[in-house]
Amino acid sequence: MNLEMQQFKAEFFKALAHPLRIRILELLAEGDKNxxxxxxxVGIEGSAVSQQLTVLRAKNIVTGTKDGNRVIYSLRDPMITELLSVARQIFNNHLVDTITMLDKFNDTDNVEKDKE
Structure with a gap:
């Protein structure tokens, strides 16, 4: 069971491992779209968008519902929105750590300049 869960997670995150797919998920978090x-x-040609939607559908991350001659896409699980939010928080934490480290470096650099 543990190995199956790890495999699922690896495949799930692999499906998310593309900037355009992340952008599509962020847009779908705001509401269903064709x-x-x-x-x-996103300002990208339809074939690229369709290709990424195919990957997301194959991994059951998004669903498509026919509406006449259009397909309306939506997030399969609303927890995806929370996952994207957590990823944003992790990014912000890394950014804060980097800024703090740079501030310390600049403070040290300024002290050494004052000694000269």
Whole structure:
């Protein structure tokens, strides 16, 4: 069971490992959209968007529902929104750590200049 869970997680995160897929998920977190809407919001041609949506659908991360001749995409699990939020918080924490480290470096550099 543990190995199966680890494999699921690895495949899940592999499916998220593309900037355009992350952007699509962020847009779908705001509400359901069709390919044309996503395409206009990301500013990328439809074939690239469709290709990334295919990957996300294959991994059951998004679902597509037919609406006439369009397919409306949505997040399969609303927890994806929380996952993206946590990832943003982790990024911000790393950024704060980097800024703190740079501030300390600059303070040390300024002290050495004052000694000269």
């Amino acid at each position: 390919v044309n809407e996503i395409q206009s919001l």
